[in-house]
Amino acid sequence: MTEGWNRSIDVLLVFTGLFSAVLTTFIIQSYQLMVPDAGDTTNALLLELIALQTNNLTLASSVSIPQTTPRQIHVVNGVWFSALACSLSTALISMLAKQWLQSYLPNMSGSPRHRARQRQERFMHLQAWHVPEIINALPLLLHVALLLFFAGLLVLLWSADLAITLSTWVIVALAYIFYIASIAIPLFYPNCPYKHAVTDHLRVWLFQDSRASPVLSMRSFKNRSEKGALYDARFCNSTSQDIIDATALAWLFSESTDQQVISVALQAIAGLPRDFSALNVLRDAGALQLIEQGFQNCFHKDTTIGLHWHLVDAEKAALFCRAWIKLIRGTGEQWPFAIIEPLWLLQNLDLSRHPDVAAIASCAVALSSFDSHISQWELLGYLSRSASGEIILSQTTQCCLIDSLIECFVRWEMPLAVIEDTISRAVPVLLQVLHLTEELPNSHHC
Structure with a gap:
């Protein structure tokens, strides 16, 4: 998980650096158009002076000193500066996220039980403080920056050349239609290869009931725990050890694809203490049905x-x-x-x-x-x-x-x-x- 996030953040940082450099080049040129040029003012004054000396009223009346910058240039600079702010914010949050991930994987010592509980407690706090959502939202911030850049480019070209403006607008429109479609299509076609981090969150928000969409016919343990948890790791100074053990086992048999690992995790329920207080976490994760299936095997x-x-x-x-007896x-x-x-x-x-x-x-x-x-x-x-x-x-x-x-x-x-x-x-x-x-x-x- 952390390795995949680190790779994604590295790609984002590289793209953010290139995009910011290109955008800065455009901003340097456009910002100069917004600030009055002293050279242009001097030339206008010289022309007016020559006209007065030669008594050429026609030339004098045609000369005007530029007073204001066109509104179009202000719009372009405002949009491009916003895009640069989004791009640099993406880089800043990406660096912070890499530090969070580095602290998530410290060198731990101790017994396997102690290390497992440490790992699970960190994972629970990672979920409770929405670190995955923040990391998954980083590309969206960069996509907004790209959209703002394209919008400023279209505004700049609008009065220059209509043909160039229309061709640029068509390319940008097709690109973002494809972008939006790649997010929306997987909501209704679960086997679609277009995968996007925001799709999973949209699926949960739009289809709260699993029967409302065929995509949610099987709800993950993460979604179940968010709805049925009796605790919030953000506001617990010391999370119950029973909850940590239960969520660790539930994570194993819910996320693992190795049938042997799933079987061992289910059998471990048999060894839980008699006064174990978090059996409801295991039941909500579907352990009872998996145990019955494992018994049959x-x-x-x-x-x-x-x-x-x-x-x-x-x-x-x-x-x-024994595991079944404990759970029921x-x-x-x-x-x-x-x-x-x-x-x-x-x-x-x-x-x-x-x-x-x-x-x-x-x-x-x-x-x-x-x-x-x-x-x-x-x-x-x-x-x-x-x-x-x-x-x-x-x-x-x-x-x-x-x-x-x-x-x-x-x-x-x-x-x-x-x-x-x-x-x-x-x-x-x-x-x-x-x-x-x-x-x-x-x-x-x-």
Whole structure:
């Protein structure tokens, strides 16, 4: 991103220098026409003096001292000086922008997490303070300078020669018709190769609703975050670390074209802390749908005879399940029916080989079955067998089981007898689990 901006600014600076030099040459000549010439005044006075001495009244009456400069010259100089101001302003802002970009990429040290957060925080402030918009607007300022230069040229030639004026006007008009068309056409034809920085901003301003234009059928993460963000990086002295982590992950799976990078970013959601407070940023960025698709890619769908799913990567599928469980917390979202069969396949894995994977899959099933107490009892069964030593579950999996069980308790609409029966089953198991984990250093997370 910064490399592309630096290249664009370098081109702008070169063109600005050449244009300013050419424009200055024109201004030097035109400005002299606006200031009264002492030589012309002297010649007029000499002619008048000769006429008086020779008593040639006809010659004396025909001689006049120039008093004012034609209005046309004033207009030309005003337009060209404005064009020079726009050109030099472009150069000034371009130099400032290069300094901003240089400070955006300092040498950082520390852990990968620290460097990632530093990079993401700088990126968020870069967006919040509209640095991309400023850099993208620099060519527009130079285009305005060119337009003013052409306008002054036409005014200067208007009374000199009509043919030259008309030919120049036609060339300028065709050039700017093409310029405006190159900006407008991509608004309605998204596959048009004409690309301009201002087009993206016009598309957002003109088509606020994605359904209003086929161009906005898929909205980028940047536009979503601008509309749905609950913070403004410009007015936060220290942006929440959770928001930084969430936007960094969202940036990865929204902007990257590498499927492996996208998959890793989605799986990383499974490792977010239990008290993570910025899950809404990930949901708004479309993480839930991508996770469901990534989970489906962990299986091979055989359609030769009927429809059979074959597990390809159990550990990766479990990470997608955990990420899905974190994102749907408190939303009431249910597992998609189209991929419920691979979820059941994951749930029925051999407990002696994949106990954590099967338990995580059971959590996803339970959270999608609030109207059935059987799936919730299965969670208690996993906790009970883990407490008795029948199977070995990681502490993370046990926390996920307990969290899922609590989520189900909150959302249950079961008969009172079933709820009481479940509580009577749950209390001894939970007490046994807590007794076994109270000596662990991270037991407070449960």
